[in-house]
Amino acid sequence: MPDFLLYDHPLSGNCHKIRLLCAMIGKPLELLPVAVLEGETRTEEFAKLNPVQQIPVLKDGDFVVQDSQAILLYLAMKYAPEWIDASPEGMAAIAEWLSYGAKEVSNGPQLARLHFLDPHKSIDIDRAQAIGRKVLALLERVLGGREWLCLGRPTIADLAVFPYVGLARQGKLPLDECPNVLAWIDRIRALPGYHPMPGLPEAL
Known part of the structure; x- marks a missing residue:
């Protein structure tokens, strides 16, 4: 699995916030599509990744962070301080x-x-x-x-x-x-x- 990965849906505005920031700071981002409308976030497997059972979820090496606002803050603090x-x-x-x-x-x-x-x-x-x-x-x-x-x-x-x-x-x-x-x-x-x-x- 890639070290820098976003659990994503193409129609999610919350996921798009993360896609945008990564593109704007030149940070390559792998996308893993999640079938939200088909219930994929409600599975036991996804709950192990994110107990809140929502996307986006970002995996950066061994660190996992969920919630679009938290991910924006994490990315800016770690990779793009000019955005904070x-x-x-x-x-x-x-x-x-x-x-x-x-x-x-x-x-x-x-x-x-x-x-x-x-x-x-x-x-x-x-x-x-x-x-x-x-x-x-x-x-x-x-x-x-x-x-x-x-x-x-x-x-x-x-x-x-x-x-x-x-x-x-x-x-x-x-x-x-x-x-x-x-x-x-x-x-x-x-x-x-x-x-x-x-x-x-x-x-x-």
Whole structure:
């Protein structure tokens, strides 16, 4: 088995965060597809790898880390410190957005998209879309006064929030009514190493 491996699904925005960061820092990454919709994460074998039974999971040598935000932080600290910050203040600003990506973005744009991708899921689509609209409105306000989410430069905060916001149309959310968010997406698309996943735009 490769020493640097991501347990992956091509339609997962959370996995795409990891694929993006590795591409942007020039870190070769082997992908192992996991049949999530067919229940592969719910097997006993996968539970031994990750008791939470979710992807992404990163294997770096003998070390295994799960959760997309944790993986972003691990990769940046070990291989790409320019994507985080050396100060407590800077890391606090990044952590705020990591938390926002794990909570509001997950409960809004991510769940709204999943409702239409996997309709048998018991998702309250009205609630997910309401949260999703609040996410877009907040980002539209924040990005009206800055180019990046924090620190005036690209960080893992941007990658933590980006995929499911960029995929918001798949959740029937009004992304096209948010010019500041669209401009931020274009700035991410212009970064070296950017590549899309199904539903996200091509590189600029």
